Amino acid sequence: MLSETEAAELLSFLSPETRPDVKGQTTEYILGMSGNRDGCRFLRSKADLLHAVFALTSDPSIAIVKDCYHILINLSADETLHQVISPDSSADCRLNLHLALTVQHYRSSLIQVLVADVKVLPVLLKKLLDPEYVFADQICSILSNLTRHTKTCKTVLKVLQEEAGLSQLVTIFCTEGYNKKANFHYLGPLLSNLTQLPEARDYMMDKDRCVIQRLLPFTQYQASVVRRGGVVGTLRNCCFDHARHEWLLSDAVDILPFLLLPLAGPEELTEEENEGLPVDLQYLPEDKKREDDPDIRKMLLETLLLLTATGGGRNALKDKSVYPIMREFHRWEKDVHVTAACEKLVQVLIGDEPEQGMENLMEVDIPEDVEVKLKEADVKEQEELEKEQEEMRQEEEKKKSDAPGTDKGQDDGLTR
Template identity: 75%
Template sequence: MLSDSEAAELLSFLTPATRPDVKGRATEYILGLSGHRDGCRFLRSRPDLVAALLALTSDPSIAIVKDCFHVLINLSADETLHQVLVNDVGVLPVLLKNLVDPEYVFSDQICTILSNLSRHEKTCRTVFKVLQEQLGVAQLVDIFCTEGYNQKAKLHYLGPLLSNLTQLPEARTCLLDPDRCVVQRLLPFTQYQASLVRRGGVIGTLRNCCFDHRHHEWLLSDAVDILPFLLLPLAGPEELSDEENEGLPVDLQYLPEDKTREEDPDVRKMLLETLLLLMATKAGRRTLKDKNVYPIMREFHRWEKDVHVAAACEKLVQVLIGDEPEPGMENLMEVEIPEEVEEKLKEADAKEQEELQKEENSRSGPTQ
């Protein structure tokens, strides 16, 4: 790695006044450093270099700005650099200021950096705090949901950013405010075919929101009507009986022969997990049973080939067709599980995952 004198010389090249060709070679060199672990470790010890790169994101040279953002993406992918980027370099105010600019060329890169920085709870809290100070979650959702907000960027990675933010109860509270139409705006994106990243991010956000069981009745009510948006991606073209169709939400009735299901198994699993969370409360179970969810899940299970997704579907079906829990245990999220029982459940879950992996390996066959 560079000596202190070499690092100081490199830093002297990273100024707005430096000749563009010299500046460009310096940013290219740091980009190369950021591509491997030792280079990232070195840059972690030199926040002054990273701060200089952040300043150069306003350079007149597009090539230099592109290199600087590429470095920041690489560094933000390394959790050990998160505190340096957020606290020592102070990237968040600069990134968020540029993100809200509808003319900014590098907003997609900003979305990726923010998504990386918000993956882990500690830094996510800082991201959320600065976000609330500068624009707020509601405005972030507004930007995300406004088609063509930035003609030069797709902003798909705002989806994973929202998903990461909603690991925090305070972020979920902002989205689930009954007096503001925030979470409702995200619902149509559960079937957004142009981007798996955006679609998966929204479904992850909705799943996280469903951890707050006190909002389940509201989410399932006509005020939000979340259920059809979770079920439609799992529903296929299979013909159901008139009786089964009539019990379903209107959007799920008599689906066309060309109806396709969500293509990504991870997203299908998240949808099932969201439905299962909604069934943790008595009101949620009653609603899903009253809305005749079972036939959709029955046909989905027959169709599903991924063993992990099929297992998640089986758990959901067991709750759908099972008896109600005993009095005092209606809210499954509030039931206290004895420590020894919890250990046994963990062991059973680990064994189940092992069996599923074996089954998946046997299906895929030997590799060539």
């Protein structure tokens, strides 16, 4: 990495008065640094450099502004924090836990520099609201990255409520053409991240506002998988509040068709099964296609499963003939992880009701030893699913390799 002298020289090139070509080369260099962990670690320790980079997001040069935003996107994202701690051995666990905590400290302190020291949030939010701003999509990406973890998510929500309000964010997201230079797709993941927090969910499901209802049509928004996934993630988070399940399933929201339609296919159901379904799912056309993205399909199933946590929710899904949709979906689905999620839902739909006093599955106290066994079972199930998926992949590759080759002479139109 750079020495203190070199860092100071680099900083001098980021002055607004510096020649545009020199500034451009400097921001390109810093952009390269921000693409790896060592570079991010170095930049984290140089708040003055980050201040200068952020100041240049108002530079007259579009190229320089673009570089600066991409630097901020890289700095606000750190996939290493999402590493799973392996349960292989106690020694490995301790080592992995230490590494995870080190990474988390590293990332949180970097985010702290961006949020607390550089104070990016008020400026970013103000620019986001500008319907003429060219780099609104980059701001959405930065905010989405900053809200992926609870601590910084709380900070972003607090500043958001002070500067604009969650309602304004939803309005922008739902207003086509709000900014002709931006698509705002990454507001979807941002909303999903914000609804990690109870206060954000409270707003989204305020019965005196019409907020969550405005998001429902985007579960089938074909133009962007990012937007679809963000909305489905938001709905899933909202469904963790079991006290609102009855309202979500009522005519006031009618969430069920919007969760089921992406999972429904063109299969022909019996007249009795069709009549039991919500109107929007009855007699679907032969060209009806399911959601393409397996992660979104899995989130939709998880959302439906959350709605079965209460007796009222289970009855609602059974009364609306969800099972036939899941039956056909299970026959169609090839992804083992999605299939497993589907099977969990089906087990609830066709299984017996819990005994008295345990109707609300979210409020059942699970003994510690049972919880440990359940977690171990989940790990084992995950390993088996991954093994099955690998076997399927190898089988597909073998079929391809065993397929008869094409006669090149014939392809070329040659005769022997």
